[in-house]
Amino acid sequence: MKKLKEFILNSRPWKSFFRHGWPDNPLDRSLIMTTNIFFHLHPVRVNKKSIKASYSMGLGIITTVMYILLSLTGIMLMFYYVPSVETAYFDIVTLQTKVPFGQLLRNMHRWGAHMMVLTAILHMARVFYTGAYKPPREFNWVIGVILLIMTFVGSFTGYLLPWDQLAFWAITVGTSVAAYEPLMGKTIQKLLLGGPEVGQAALTRFYALHIMVVPAVLFLLIALHIWRVRKDGGLAANEVKDEVEAEDGK
């Protein structure tokens, strides 16, 4: 067994994938953060306070995880779904009744979307109440606000795709608000729907936004957002002076 392990660890493919062993000393632990693209989004060292569950509640991470799960389940949904007013609804019915785990797949995508909106809102509240928007994190806060809006747009555009009564009327109500913008309202609404009312043109546009535009923008902004956390010196809890901690009686 030990020999096998040894053999695998020394084999060429393994070494080409994992160039270093498990980082067990300070130098390697620093180096892995700069050599691995995923770890590179993190700071090398973190303050003990900033990884306490009671500080961030992990809400940003959970939101990121939801984004990843939505991307994975979304791609699988695309295998079965065609955005046409003739077939879309029946694609969903078939998915739920005939495709193995189809119902579970759709459930995960739907509930995951609701959860991402919810955790993004809660994450914003936690960032606000911990004062983590203060300099030098202003820019990241602004990116956050855009992320929140894009999360809404992503969820809203997906809402239309099942093409059932719920979808149709929710989007009809939702987009009718845009028309009240005094200067360009009617134009904006037309641009969104591709016509005077929710129909095939609207479905096509919402589909393109939902599967391409919004996910791509979210991907870039989330990467930028998390990378900025490192550039801004880790989480804001890093900056708490020890006197403050002493005052709390910790």
Place this chain on the structure above:
Amino acid sequence: MANKEQSFTKPSGKTYSLVEIVKAPTTMVDKGPDNTIFAFPIVAILELIIALGSTLFLVLFSLLKDAPLEELANPLITTDPAKAPWYFMGLQEMLEHMHPTLAGIILPVLAVGFLISIPYIDYSREGAGVWFTSKRGKRIVGWTALYTTIVMSGFVLLDNAFPPRELFRDVLPNLVTQSILPGGVMALLVILPAIVLWKSKEGSNPREIMLVLFTVLFFTAVVLTLTGFLFRGPGFELFLPWAMPGGYNPFDGL
């Protein structure tokens, strides 16, 4: 100090060395390496736990509850009530109480503008990274949350019982009943707690004003969203969620 020295000694495998420490403010001002630990592997492990935990939660929830699917879309048959997705129900609720341009465009734009400008109004670095900044901050948030919940629920109920745009239809112009009146009331309700804090004996700082304004905004959104999502039934009338006529269940529309 000894600790610092230690972490800077040159390990054998190193091909570079510490030449000089430049004294310049960084985001870690006044921080030695003492309070910090290596992110690897602890952060990776924590993130993995969170990822697995939330995935498990989502899978279990999806096994227990199915996503809704109604009849095929039909532009000729309106659903009653016709509701937007839950996170827009706050907006749709506001449409019941004021002119659409105000409820759907002006107020949302103001809200987003406010959110974006928060760090540029409250730019002191004091107290970053501490929940509510101070004991006093915590009290301010608690009272503001209570105030907002009561006042906004009151606004919804009162306006619902005595809608000015219907009561004064022939007396006052639409602009007054649909925009100036509800807009003015809203503005007053939002500004009031900030003024109380500002004029208080102890005075206030920008962070505390922001705590008040954000809490008003956040809890107003919560009250309006819950009202629209849970308490609005057929005809978009107010009902108790468990006593909806016609077997309407707000959760069926999620």
